[in-house]
Amino acid sequence: MEAIAVCAAQALSDGGLAVRRDALFYGRSASVFFVRFQGVAYGYLNQCAHVPTELDWVEGQFFESSGLYLMCATHGAIYLPDTGRCVGGPCRGGRLRPLVVEERDTPDGRQVFWLPDEHVIPVPISST
Numbered sequence: 001m002e003a004i005a006v007c008a009a010q011a012l013s014d015g016g017l018a019v020r021r022d023a024l025f026y027g028r029s030a031s032v033f034f035v036r037f038q039g040v041a042y043g044y045l046n047q048c049a050h051v052p053t054e055l056d057w058v059e060g061q062f063f064e065s066s067g068l069y070l071m072c073a074t075h076g077a078i079y080l081p082d083t084g085r086c087v088g089g090p091c092r093g094g095r096l097r098p099l100v101v102e103e104r105d106t107p108d109g110r111q112v113f114w115l116p117d118e119h120v121i122p123v124p125i126s127s128t
């Protein structure tokens, strides 16, 4: 599947707000999110390992206050931003579903790209 341009690289700041995109997970409506941590862009399915619900109550707010961990707003599960592994809270032993993310230089500047797999794909853009 072809790479999907997500956003300009500078739109993701270290420990800052995420960029969300609508997606299909095994054909069901879902969302994914992209963050930057220690200079590297990461992407995950927006679904907690505790209960399959979205992590963010405030859209795009995935990092907790220290900017070191991703946190689920529902019951406070804590995940490592670089691996998605759960390190605290009720998700212990679980992990976020990672996406393949790359940053590439383009004629429009450096961009973040999502390389979808067969199970998590972008919502098809409808033609009008």
Ligand code: FES
Pocket (backbone or CB within 6 Å): 048, 049, 050, 051, 052, 053, 072, 073, 074, 075, 076, 077, 089, 090, 091
């Ligand atoms: S749903 Fe995320 S911690 Fe419970």
